[in-house]
Amino acid sequence: MNRKEKTVLVAMTANLLLIVLKFFLASLSGSVALKASAWHSFSDLIPSLVVLMGLILARRENIEATRGISRIENIIAIIVSGFIFYVGIEIVRDVFSRGAEELSNVPLVAVISLVSIAITYFMARYQIFVGRETNSPGLIANGTHARVDMYSSIVVVIALMGYIMGFTTLDRIAAAIIVLLILGNGLEVLTSAIKALRQGGFLDFAYHDESVFIMKIMRWSRRFVLVGLILFIVAYLASGIFIVRWNEEAIVKRFGKPIRQVEAGIHYRLPQPFEAVDRVAVTDVRMEKVPSSFMLTGDENLIEIEAVVHYQVKDAFAFNYNLSKPKDLVGSVVESILRQQINRNTIEFVLTDGKQQIQQMAQRLSQQVLDDRESGIKLLTIQLIKDTPPTDVMEAFRDVASAREDKNTYINEALAYQSEIVPKARGEAQKLIEEAYSYREQKTRTANGDAQRFLSKLQEYQKSREITKRRLYIEALEKTLANVNKLIIDEKVQVDNTDLWFFKGDLNKKFIKEINKP
Secondary structure, three states: HHHHHHHHHHHHHHHHHHHHHHHHHHHHHHHHHHHHHHHHHHHOHHHHHHHHHHHOOOOOOOOHHHHHHHHHHHHHHHHHHHHHHHHHHHHHHHHHHHHHHHOOOHHHHHHHHHHHHHHHHHHHHHHHHHHHHHOHHHHHHHHHHHHHHHHHHHHHHHHHHHOOOOOOOHHHHHHHHHHHHHHHHHHHHHHHHHHHHHHHOOOOOOOOOOHHHHHHHHHHHHHHHHHHHHHHHHHHHHOOEEEEOEEEEEEEEEEEEEEEOOOOOEOOOOOOEEEEEEEEEOOOOOOEEEEEEEEEEEOEEEEEEEEEEEEOOOHHHHHHHHOHHHHHHHHHHHHHHHHHHHHHOOHHHOOOOOOOHHHHHHHHHHHHHHHHOOOEEEEEEEEEEEEEEOOOHHHHHHHHHHHHHHHHHHHHHHHHHHHHHHHHHHHHHHHHHHHHHHHHHHHHHHHHHHHHHHHHHHHHHOOOOOOOOOOOHHHHHHHHHOOOOOOOOOOOOOOOOOOOOOOOOOOHHHHHHHHHHO
């Protein structure tokens, strides 16, 4: 392996390392310009491979075999050129489809990109130096290609520095410029391969005179410079088009000063650095968690409280410019209000009936504080997801809660018994009242009847006093002596000298029978 071949291998190895480095930096930062630069470095591998193949084939003596290899090389070059075009188109789609995204680790990536520029510069100088010493136009041309890759890296660094200064659109503009270089490489590979196939020769990027190569580059540059300039202007002006999603509101800033607020839809603003856009998601429900902490109740007991706050943005301008850390503000305000409410109530109230009331009161007071600070935040709910006593007294509180449940059970049973017995007692009372009314009516009517009968008898008595008296006397005796044993004595019997023996019940009957025997 001669010096020329070693030089090309060293350059290819360095280029591979640069490709890996650029893809890594692109994934680290999210820069589309770095991604495009990595693919541009990949497209520069094709001329290096062609130069290496040419140097190797130049040492072969079998011309027919060499021509066969050259045909395969040309066909592969055409396929590779198609892949290069595909990569360029994909990068263009990526540039125009995505919005202005926030990059990360930009200062670190910019510094490492400077290192890649230095590596590319020294490799270009090294290849040109060896090419001149060995009289190799291929190495000189490959070194010139490396310079173009260096220029693309410079464009990337400029875009990253501009992003640090606030020009966020420069990353996409730099990617568009590098895409032009990628498409130029693909076009050069395609035309050279087609020309080599038609002439039956080798794929040749190396010109025997450096000035001829430079003229070739200039000729292609004249063709692309106008198109590139037009595309650059169009891309720059088109960068002012922005889309506000259905759940967002956007604020347009001119030189950092907010000038207008726009709602969902397609809008236009002046490109960077004149105007920029800040987007705020106003319909999204955001959540902030108040961390678990011990709070003192009104009766000097400790209780562990943990809460979750759900909120929305009701004023995008105030939310974006009046607050530096909205989540921290929401959490601190809600925690402060919760401490205030817990301190005003007993632990029994907090653990039982007062939870819902405390949540509602905390939400209302927290909203007042946020409105006073012009935060642009609307609280939706405050939920206490944890309200428990300290672990040491947990069992005692459980016993109290159990006793309270028993109390409620007894009260409910008593109320149920009351609901059952009271209507029954009222029914019984009504029944007695109705029976009393009936009894009164009966007695009244009976008394009226007796009085009427007495009056009738009185009238009859007044008509025939002796007869009536006798009849009443007999009726009275009839009623009085109806169920009584009677002894009837004739008037002729002298009671004074007569002994009368009375026996009770069956003995009396037996005595009477003995007397009546013949």
